Amino acid sequence: MLGNFDSLREISRNARGWSVGSLAFPRARSWRPSAVSSETTGNIDSRAQPRPQCLEHNRDGNDKKITRGVYAQELEVAARAVQLGCMLAQRVQERILRKEENAGSKDDKSLVTVADWGVQAVVSWVLSQAFGEEVSIIAEEDTKGLKGMNGIQTLQRVVAVVNECLSQASVVGLTPPSRKLGTIEVLRAINKGNSEVRSSRSWVLDPVDGTLGFVRGDQYAIALGMIEDGRVVLGVLGCPNYPMRPQWLNYHQKYYRLASKIAPPPPGKWHKGCVLTSAKGAGQAWMEPLVWNSDGSFLLNPPRVVAVSPVDDPAQATFCEPVEKANSSHSFTEGVADSLGLRKRPLRVYSMAKYAAIARGDAEIFMKFARAGYKEKIWDHAAGVLIVEEAGGVVTDAGGRPLDFSKGRYLEGLDRGIIVSCGTGLHRRIISAVDASWNSSKL
């Protein structure tokens, strides 16, 4: 396995755990056999079993040895980086909701917050510590918005939240830096996200996906993937607000927060937030629930296997799509849904939490049909695609071809739109329905 790290820093193991570069990881997290009931796990509990050491139940219920494969260590580092990112972003979201923090806009008028820069800095810092300064990262943010008078004030808040978050790195089992990061180091960490696309191995990061949902206090995701030779081989998707009870996905998070105020969730019990992980060839995906503490930190619960829904009857299927019709044509998908025989109302959710919904079996279909000329970015899909596929689902463009992650920052050659589903039978029917509706659409 270590051969896989030839180009990376030395990985050393010892009695207490292992380390990569200057980061120390404790020995395997304790997989406590969870006494979690279906009451506390929503609809995933029937499929997912606690994971004693490296044994796991597969989808057929048979014991199967888990090897997270040749990417085990990368996955461990990536999961912890995303967990830290979740902690940072969730704190900033709370501040935005209390009006102590606000969002700015980029040149293309899209929103950006200190969380976008802060998460990018933290994830980049963790990856560099683990795999060396030469690590290649392709990420959404640059530092243009951190220049000038306004920019400098924002930069100070980014540096402060990055240091606040890194000082609590031990929550996720990482060693905090020996001293606070300075402004230059934070800028360097963010700028590392603008690596040239390499043919061999690159990390792909969306530090806050669904920034609109984020500033509205709703769903968002932190998405980290790894691409090797043009293929996504690892995915980690943090969804800090993903509700334990999936029916809450139907409602804006402000109702969730209101309900949580009236009937506060018991301390120490999972009620929302998870990190999904998988690696190419694992044949499984995992979900680690985040059990939030009142101080904005969290406890990590043992991972559980998640799997896509077994439903293949369109009449029983739930389909999800972006909230904003500017990002995907609601009228086109309405026509497709109608001809497919979908009966349920579409589930409109911000961000890659939609990929999480398919991987967890909370929805069966996700369709995205952007306006002509819009170029999908690889960081908006890489982690989600890998996790859905390993959880048993299918992801293609509307022509039935796999998404092409080998052409740089964009999904080049995408045929019309993106279709994600829980299985091949349903997938074929969706593609036929899209074909049937396409010519009469105005897309």
Ligand SMILES: Nc1ncnc2c1ncn2[C@@H]1O[C@H](COP(=O)(O)O)[C@@H](OP(=O)(O)O)[C@H]1O
């Ligand atoms: N006009 C457009 N058409 C399609 N997708 C768009 C778009 N403008 C932005 N997006 C992408 O849609 C993502 C949000 O997804 P969703 O609409 O599903 O919540 C955005 O991610 P960011 O918020 O990270 O920029 C952005 O990448």
Ligand SMILES: [Mg+2]
């Ligand atoms: Mg995005």
